[in-house]
Amino acid sequence: MSSLDIIIGLLLAGFILNGLRRGFFAEVLGLIGVLGGTLAGIWGAATLGNTVASILPDFSAKLVLAYLLCFTGLFVGFFYFTRMIARFMKELFENLFIGWLNNFAGGIAGGLKGALALSLILTYAGFMPIKDYIKSSRKDSFLYKPISRVFPELYELLGSPDELPEPIQKLLDESKEKVIDDAIDDYR
Template identity: 30%
Template sequence: MNSSLVDLLLAVVTGGLVIRGLWRGLAGEVLSLLGMAGGTFLAWRLGSQGGELVAEFVDLSPGTASVVAMVGIFFLVMLLAAMAERLAKALLSFTHLSLLDRGAGGLCGLGKALLLVLLVYGAGLVVSGGAEPAWMGESRFMRLAGGIWPLVEGALRERGVELPKNLALPSLEVGPLLDGSGTDSP
C-alpha cells in the first residue's frame, strides 16, 4: 500500500467529515448519532415483540417479521431524530447560536476523522501481525496516529479494555510531524 495514497484518502475523508460537521452543526451531529444509536438499541430490544405484531397482520415467518419490525423501529427512531434535529436548528437559529453550533460541528467532524485515523492505524497493526508495515512509517497520518496511540492505549487499559496482542505498541518513529522542527524529512 502506498503511503501517499493512504494520506490522500485520509485527507479527503477528513475534509469531508469536517465540512459535513460544519454544514450540520454539533446539534445535528449529536442528534444524528443519538438517533442511530437509539434506533439500533431499540430495534434489537423491541424487534421480537414488534415481529409478533407484524406477524399478526402479514403472513411472514417469525424471523422475517422480526427483521421487518427492527427495520421499521430503526427508521422510525431516525425520523424522530431528524425532526428533533430540525427543531434544534430552528432554536439555535432563533437564539443566534448557529455559527457556534457549526464551528463545534466542524470540531466534531475533526474528532471523527481522528477516530478513523486511529482505526486505520490499529487495523494496520492487526493485519501486519503487530509489525509496522513500511507504508505506516512513511504516512504522515499514521505517524500522527503513532504519536497519539500510547495515550489511547493507556486510557483504554485503565478502563479495563484489553486490546488484541497485535495492537501492542510498536516503536513507530514519529519523526518531524510532531516534534515541531518544521522539516519534512524523517
C-alpha cells in the same frame, strides 16, 4: 510530510468540512440515531415480533418477516425522531443568532468522527496486504501516530482488550509499543 499524511489529512479535512456544513446537532444526533435505532430495533423486535406475527397471514417465513418489519420500523422511527430533534435545534440556534456555534462544534464533532473512522480503517489495514506499505510510510508520517491510536484507546476505555482474539491483541500491543518508542526517541 509523506503521502500517507496527505491522504489522512484530506480525509480528515473532508470530515471536518462536512461537520461544519451539517452542524453539531446533525453530526451527533445522526450518530445517536443510528446507534439508538439499532438498539431499539434489536430490543423491540423480539417483543413486538410475536404480536405482528399473530396479525400476519400464515406462511413459512411469517416470524422472520415480522421481526424484520419491527426492526426496520423501530430503526427508522428512532432515526427520524433524532433527525427531527437535530433540525429543531439547528433552527433554534439560527434564530438565536448562534448558528455559527452549532457549525463550529459540528466541525469539531466531524473531526472526531473522522479520526475515529480513519483509526478504524488503519486498524483494519493492519490485517490486509497493504500493511507493508503503511508500515514503511508510517515512520515519515506526522498524522499516522495520533490517528492510528484513536480506536485502540477508545476501545480500551470502553471495553476490555483482553477479550479480543490474540492476533488483534498483538497488533494493538505492537502499535502501542511503537508509539511509546517513538515518543522516547523524539524526547532524546
